[in-house]
Every structure is written in structure tokens, then in C-alpha cells.
Amino acid sequence: MGLTKEEKKLRIRKRIRKKIHGTAVRPRMSVYRSNKDIYVQLINDDEGITLVAASSRDKDIAAKKGTKTEKATMVGEKIAKLALDKGIEAVVFDRGTHIYHGRIKALAEAARKGGLKF
Numbered sequence: 577m578g579l580t581k582e583e584k585k586l587r588i589r590k591r592i593r594k595k596i597h598g599t600a601v602r603p604r605m606s607v608y609r610s611n612k613d614i615y616v617q618l619i620n621d622d623e624g625i626t627l628v629a630a631s632s633r634d635k636d637i638a639a640k641k642g643t644k645t646e647k648a649t650m651v652g653e654k655i656a657k658l659a660l661d662k663g664i665e666a667v668v669f670d671r672g673t674h675i676y677h678g679r680i681k682a683l684a685e686a687a688r689k690g691g692l693k694f
Contacts (some may be wrong), residue, residue, distance in 0.1 A: 583627060593670070596668050602620045603627055604621055605617075605667040605687070605694065614644070614647065616652070620641050622626075630658060648683040667687075
């Protein structure tokens with residue numbers, strides 16, 4: 577009997593989190609993608625707190641028309657702006673269980689373009 581989908585995702589997440597750890601100077605940029613929306617937070621794992629968060633459900637982004645990929649790009653730009661306002665310039669990218677493709681890639685490239693380094 578093989579692993580369930582949830583068990584496979586958990587295994588992937590654990591493997592990634594072994595290597596990735598966010599600090600106050602360089603927080604972890606955690607991305608969660610549902611079928612409809614995309615969420616991103618900058619997390620200080622030393623203290624276990626979220627420093628900055630943005631999502632496609634934020635009023636300014638949800639009000640705009642566009643594809644899910646275009647909204648992911650808007651979220652990436654927004655998180656970069658919020659992070660730079662807080663004095664955060666560098667992050668560690670945590671893609672979760674998703675491959676670096678599509679909406680995840682669009683968000684990451686928009687954040688880089690917005691001034692974040694990772």
C-alpha cells in the first residue's frame with residue numbers, strides 16, 4: 577500500500593524545512609497556494625512570529641480583474657513592498673510542497689523584481 581497524497585506532501589514539506597530556516601535578518605518567505613488563492617508570509621522561525629503577510633484575498637488585489645497568475649504577480653510585488661518598508665531586504669524562499677512553476681514562480685519573480693533578494 578502506497579502513501580496517501582497528504583503523507584507525500586508532509587514528507588516533501590519536512591524535507592524542505594530541514595534545510596530552510598528563517599531568522600530576523602533573513603526571514604523565511606512561506607508560500608501557500610490553494611486552488612483559488614495564493615498566500616505568502618515572512619516568518620522569523622527563531623521567535624515563531626509572522627513579520628509580514630499578503631495574499632490574493634487582500635482588498636486591493638481581490639478588487640482587480642486578472643488571471644490567478646497575474647494575481648500571484650501582484651501578491652509578489654506587494655510582499656516585496658511591505659518587506660522593504662519593514663527593513664527586510666533578503667529572505668529564504670519556502671515553496672512548500674509546490675514545484676517552482678506557474679503561480680509560485682510568478683510570485684517569486686515579482687518579489688525579486690520588487691527588490692527582495694533570495
